[in-house]
Amino acid sequence: MIVITSPHIAEERIAEIVRHIEKSGVQAHVSHGKDRTVIGIIGRAEPSLAEHIRSMQGVENVIKISKSYKLASREFHPDDTIIEVKGVRIGGDDLVVMGGPCAVETPEQIDEIARLVKEAGGQVLRGGAFKPRTGPYSFQGIGVEGLKWMKEAGDKYGLLTITEVMAPEFVDICAEYADIMQVGTRNMQNFDLLRKLGTIQNPVLLKRGFSSTYDEWLNAAEYILAGGNPNVMLCERGIRTFETYTRNTFDLAAVPVIQELSHLPVIADPSHATGRRELVERMTKASVAAGANGLIIEMHTDPDNSATGDGVQSLFPDQFANLLKELEQLAPLCGKQFNTEKAPAEAFATWRK
Amino acid sequence: MIVITSPHIAEERIAEIVRHIEKSGVQAHVSHGKDRTVIGIIGRAEPSLAEHIRSMQGVENVIKISKSYKLASREFHPDDTIIEVKGVRIGGDDLVVMGGPCAVETPEQIDEIARLVKEAGGQVLRGGAFKPRTGPYSFQGIGVEGLKWMKEAGDKYGLLTITEVMAPEFVDICAEYADIMQVGTRNMQNFDLLRKLGTIQNPVLLKRGFSSTYDEWLNAAEYILAGGNPNVMLCERGIRTFETYTRNTFDLAAVPVIQELSHLPVIADPSHATGRRELVERMTKASVAAGANGLIIEMHTDPDNSATGDGVQSLFPDQFANLLKELEQLAPLCGKQFNTEKAPAEAFATWRK
Amino acid sequence: MIVITSPHIAEERIAEIVRHIEKSGVQAHVSHGKDRTVIGIIGRAEPSLAEHIRSMQGVENVIKISKSYKLASREFHPDDTIIEVKGVRIGGDDLVVMGGPCAVETPEQIDEIARLVKEAGGQVLRGGAFKPRTGPYSFQGIGVEGLKWMKEAGDKYGLLTITEVMAPEFVDICAEYADIMQVGTRNMQNFDLLRKLGTIQNPVLLKRGFSSTYDEWLNAAEYILAGGNPNVMLCERGIRTFETYTRNTFDLAAVPVIQELSHLPVIADPSHATGRRELVERMTKASVAAGANGLIIEMHTDPDNSATGDGVQSLFPDQFANLLKELEQLAPLCGKQFNTEKAPAEAFATWRK
Amino acid sequence: MIVITSPHIAEERIAEIVRHIEKSGVQAHVSHGKDRTVIGIIGRAEPSLAEHIRSMQGVENVIKISKSYKLASREFHPDDTIIEVKGVRIGGDDLVVMGGPCAVETPEQIDEIARLVKEAGGQVLRGGAFKPRTGPYSFQGIGVEGLKWMKEAGDKYGLLTITEVMAPEFVDICAEYADIMQVGTRNMQNFDLLRKLGTIQNPVLLKRGFSSTYDEWLNAAEYILAGGNPNVMLCERGIRTFETYTRNTFDLAAVPVIQELSHLPVIADPSHATGRRELVERMTKASVAAGANGLIIEMHTDPDNSATGDGVQSLFPDQFANLLKELEQLAPLCGKQFNTEKAPAEAFATWRK
Numbered sequence A, B, C, D: 001m002i003v004i005t006s007p008h009i010a011e012e013r014i015a016e017i018v019r020h021i022e023k024s025g026v027q028a029h030v031s032h033g034k035d036r037t038v039i040g041i042i043g044r045a046e047p048s049l050a051e052h053i054r055s056m057q058g059v060e061n062v063i064k065i066s067k068s069y070k071l072a073s074r075e076f077h078p079d080d081t082i083i084e085v086k087g088v089r090i091g092g093d094d095l096v097v098m099g100g101p102c103a104v105e106t107p108e109q110i111d112e113i114a115r116l117v118k119e120a121g122g123q124v125l126r127g128g129a130f131k132p133r134t135g136p137y138s139f140q141g142i143g144v145e146g147l148k149w150m151k152e153a154g155d156k157y158g159l160l161t162i163t164e165v166m167a168p169e170f171v172d173i174c175a176e177y178a179d180i181m182q183v184g185t186r187n188m189q190n191f192d193l194l195r196k197l198g199t200i201q202n203p204v205l206l207k208r209g210f211s212s213t214y215d216e217w218l219n220a221a222e223y224i225l226a227g228g229n230p231n232v233m234l235c236e237r238g239i240r241t242f243e244t245y246t247r248n249t250f251d252l253a254a255v256p257v258i259q260e261l262s263h264l265p266v267i268a269d270p271s272h273a274t275g276r277r278e279l280v281e282r283m284t285k286a287s288v289a290a291g292a293n294g295l296i297i298e299m300h301t302d303p304d305n306s307a308t309g310d311g312v313q314s315l316f317p318d319q320f321a322n323l324l325k326e327l328e329q330l331a332p333l334c335g336k337q338f339n340t341e342k343a344p345a346e347a348f349a350t351w352r353k
Helices: A011-023 A047-054 A107-120 A144-157 A168-177 A191-197 A214-226 A254-261 A270-274 A277-289 A317-333 A342-352 B011-023 B047-054 B107-120 B144-157 B168-177 B191-197 B214-226 B254-261 B270-274 B277-289 B317-333 B342-352 C011-023 C047-054 C107-120 C144-157 C168-177 C191-197 C214-226 C254-261 C270-274 C277-289 C317-333 C342-352 D011-023 D047-054 D107-120 D144-157 D168-177 D191-197 D214-226 D254-261 D270-274 D277-289 D317-333 D343-352
Strands: A002-005 A027-032 A037-042 A059-063 A083-085 A088-090 A096-100 A124-126 A160-164 A180-183 A204-207 A232-236 A266-268 A294-298 B002-005 B027-032 B037-042 B059-063 B083-085 B088-090 B096-100 B124-126 B160-164 B180-183 B204-207 B232-236 B266-268 B294-298 C002-005 C027-032 C037-042 C059-063 C083-085 C088-090 C096-100 C124-126 C160-164 C180-183 C204-207 C232-236 C266-268 C294-298 D002-005 D027-032 D037-042 D059-063 D083-085 D088-090 D096-100 D124-126 D160-164 D180-183 D204-207 D232-236 D266-268 D294-298
Touching (some): A002 C002, A011 A027, A011 A037, A011 A047, A027 C037, A037 C027, A047 A059, A088 A096, A096 A107, A096 A317, A107 A124, A107 A317, A124 A144, A144 A160, A144 A168, A168 A191, A180 A191, A204 A214, A214 A254, A232 A254, A254 A266, A266 A277, A270 A277, A270 A294, A277 A294, A277 A317, A277 D254, A277 D277, A317 D317, B002 B011, B002 D002, B011 B047, B027 D027, B027 D037, B047 B059, B096 B107, B107 B144, B124 B144, B124 B294, B144 B160, B144 B168, B160 B168, B168 B191, B204 B214, B214 B232, B214 B254, B266 B277, B270 B277, B270 B294, B277 B317, B277 C254, B277 C277, B294 B317, B317 C317, C002 C011, C011 C027, C011 C037, C011 C047, C047 C059, C088 C096, C096 C317, C107 C144, C107 C317, C144 C160, C144 C168, C168 C180, C168 C191, C168 D168, C204 C214, C232 C254, C254 C266, C266 C277, C270 C277, C270 C294, C277 C294, C277 C317, D002 D011, D011 D027, D011 D047, D047 D059, D096 D107, D096 D317, D107 D124, D107 D144, D107 D317, D124 D144, D144 D160, D144 D168, D160 D168, D168 D180, D168 D191, D180 D191, D204 D214, D214 D232, D214 D254, D232 D254, D254 D266, D266 D277, D270 D294, D277 D317
Parallel strands (some): A124 A160, A160 A180, A232 A266, A266 A294, B096 B124, B096 B294, B160 B180, B180 B204, B204 B232, B266 B294, C096 C124, C124 C160, C160 C180, C180 C204, C204 C232, C266 C294, D096 D294, D160 D180, D180 D204, D266 D294
Antiparallel strands (some): A002 A037, A083 A088, B002 B037, B002 B059, B027 B037, B083 B088, C002 C037, C002 C059, C027 C037, D002 D037, D027 D037, D083 D088
């Protein structure tokens, strides 16, 4: 941490700032510049110290040079985290594909889609049973019943399942039925929810807040890790900018940035990031080229008549299957392995026994 | 709602879209343009219809022309909502001032600050007992004990109290001790929390999400109103933009915009919006000139040694008192009334009896 | 300037960075932290040094602590700059009001509006003769003829005139007819234009680029100042954000921020900042409360039939006149003086003689 | 174009709006909704009509449904534009790679880098002779001399050259020495420059303004096309958002979006978009996967000692060469062809004869 003073402040004022710093049990190291004085802080300071000092008179700026998250950082854990669930590996050089509808609608719908995800080579079935909605009068999801249908379909076809959990009180029921817990973009800083997810062991897919910085995102992951759950993956799903033609702006550079700052797997969500079906295929391939550890893609058998609002960004089943075929060839050129044929079925079978 | 087709689509496709619309119980009205066809929808459609139709082939765009919120809209409720609590009126042509520290620290601290807020002419004591923190290692607030100290101070000096409530399970305990419930910027779309706040009658101050549009903000208010609690006020606290010199960008035009779209009172928060003490006074006056119904301002007796991070944006007590004196003169020029002397004390005394 | 190294780098690497720094004629001051080493640079470094060092291996970050602009800074010139033109003072505690149409259309139109601006108490007539347009097929302005009509109207009624200059080759002709040169938001970083404006002495109103930071804005002013023209004022006209209900987001805190960082006058443009007539009056008053040195406001006698696109944000003449009456009362509460009656006429008359 | 009225306005007001519309030579088609009336406009209206009508009383909103650009649109020109220069094809299914330093420094430097670009398989040499700089005290480029050195190097090794042109008065001299004219992000709406570029036939690479929408960008291209120069390519180089870890946010979805809206080639600039060397390789591959027609990449033999600020984002020559080798394999999986060996040399040789 570095403290920069206002220009030409009195020596006594500097001494006072130094006293304040040293009171906190860390060392201060003063350098006099031409106009301003710079005080370096040596030792690990309390996170709140920066804020205290910034509010002191005579202080122009305080710059943190260590990161505020620790468990999530690559410095703390140099090797890639690989999350293993029922034989599926997420992280490292495996590529994982999650597919399915925005919302679970009927047992038949989710069974049919699960079959298609499996046939195409996907490993995880996505589907929402509880949906966050901007306005109170929109379809809010089908509830626990939907979780059961999804679990049945996942078990039948040998797919992991992922579903969004929206509040601390739903964590236990979701964790009972689904393999992976998804935290939605609006809940990235719902700290109670994060803390609750730190107490279970199911993997958590933490979506980036639609206006959250990398630093805030990794701090949100830190909440879960600090609670004792090491199985966190991060999902880039687009950010809010001035451009409104696409639903969000897909910040694909987040993939290599987060992999550099952190050891956690990074999943890309081209469906929500673009909000337009015709962009999903190319942005999926771009995600793999950027180094993503996995993808979460919306697919629906009848998007025109889907019960929810996201039909417009859902692939048709044949588009989904063709895309996965293409990834099979693309992945090895990007340091990843992906096989639409044997691997997932085998792995799952192995786990079943 | 208006549906715009792709250029030159077949008549049968248009007929299919019309059938889909009319199935929903509303009327379709087709106009053929030179390239595109426009289909107007007459009647109140389900919110999800727009999304369905947008996802159909041959549809280029769907434009909603009615608003998705209703109870919060000025059309539904043409007169200003005035919230009355213990004799203090929020809304209409009264100006309300809320002041106090970022966080409650000790009983002495909050008693002393309450006295200063009251003496300066404020009507509401603010203070956080539970604090949302970006990282898990920061000070998280003092908890229920702090609520009690705040209530004591409020009762002693004749001030309403406002505090942030961070999760549904804390609503009841907060509502027991504090008069006004504050929803923080990160929780604006915590729909479970909003729904829970719809079930009580304490006034709610709903802060704007730091990247939320006016439409999303009013839809969040709609959740609370639709639940049965009509006492909602909206608080502009700055939005996130590319400019980082100030903590946020204070979108002060939100004040007249929201007052035009909605009947709910609008409170301005110049402390969080700017994050810098030296800007708070001028931006407070600008808020009043923009027509705000009230202000929420951080004030601390010893910001250099505050236990929390927001000292840098807290006014000193004499700055706070001088500012309120200035507002007394400014308010009448802006269609508002504000009196640092008699009004609040009297009103409170009346309510006490 | 402060250089922060990567964690745990070799001593030789540090020595190499230090050699590189000292080669540039400034001193390096090394402090060893727990993980990282911090190197302070003492003396005024070339602006490009920061960039060089940032690109060296082993360097994690370089932080500039001196500002890159000098002549525009408050440190360099502690007193407010007051620009005097024909008896009108811009800066300090005078409030200046500029009013008029988006575009000059006919001699009659501009004569009529000039009369109304003067009667209402304004001091400057605004009007565009050359217009920047997003697409090539829109109305591009009436050209030099319009400048002449404007000058006639200004002379007749005793008003200064301001007009936008769009390219270096138009600077001389604009400066011949108009008193104040306006640089539009899209041209804030048109460096050739800025340099050319540095060679004349007419005051320049430099609009903020719609996505420019304070730092970039002051650096743009520095181009003009460094060229030898000290008569620069800065104009906040709204920035581009995710919110599209208003044409721009009016960053009103820019007014006190720029006045703190710089000695140059700050003008607010509530018309372009909001893009909606119904918001202009309140945001004008808010601008004065925030401390603006002046205002530039669109006014038109017949906005419904104006030849240009900005009718929707133009005040009607009676709105304009009433607003200026209100400012007369408001200004003294905000440390400014403004008189709709005598002052401007007198001042102008004095200058005429 | 569609006009939406305020709720419940009088019939006479509607009639007045209709009269206004029909006066412009287009037809109006009125549909009465429950609250609002919608007026469809049939026929091609003047671009300014929308703005006029929006400013009329009783009008709530005007929605344009045709695009404001025409020559740049895919509707107008369904086939891909392919620009051919000296045997190099830009557009369609060819992939073009432009490489070189931020700034031309010495004849030796540019000769050496040209050789390396050619050896690696690139087809175009980039280099700046005039540099736009935020502040007036930074290195501003070496000028015309640099253009000559670049031309010599390009001719010697068989490379096209591209350089930034910063003002209308430099267009002729740049066009004399360089093959492709680059318009920088700050000049995307320098309309005089665009118009001047419309009068020549050299291909123009038009960088996206750092806060410009797709629509504004295509309108800027329209200026050049409308002037008579059909050889325009568009370059995505990142946009400004709240995230500051990367220099810009690389909006890679712009590649398929622009290719859908327009027939012009799209080039990606991963160097400026990320501003960090360690991200360039992956984001280059992602650009190809997203469907880019070409790449512009900074490469330098000695970035630590480059005279300009962008060393930190420049690849080393071996990184550049390895990356192009990878693209050779990747391109065919993304519908593009790229050959580091024969094609460019041959093509250039053919052109030379």
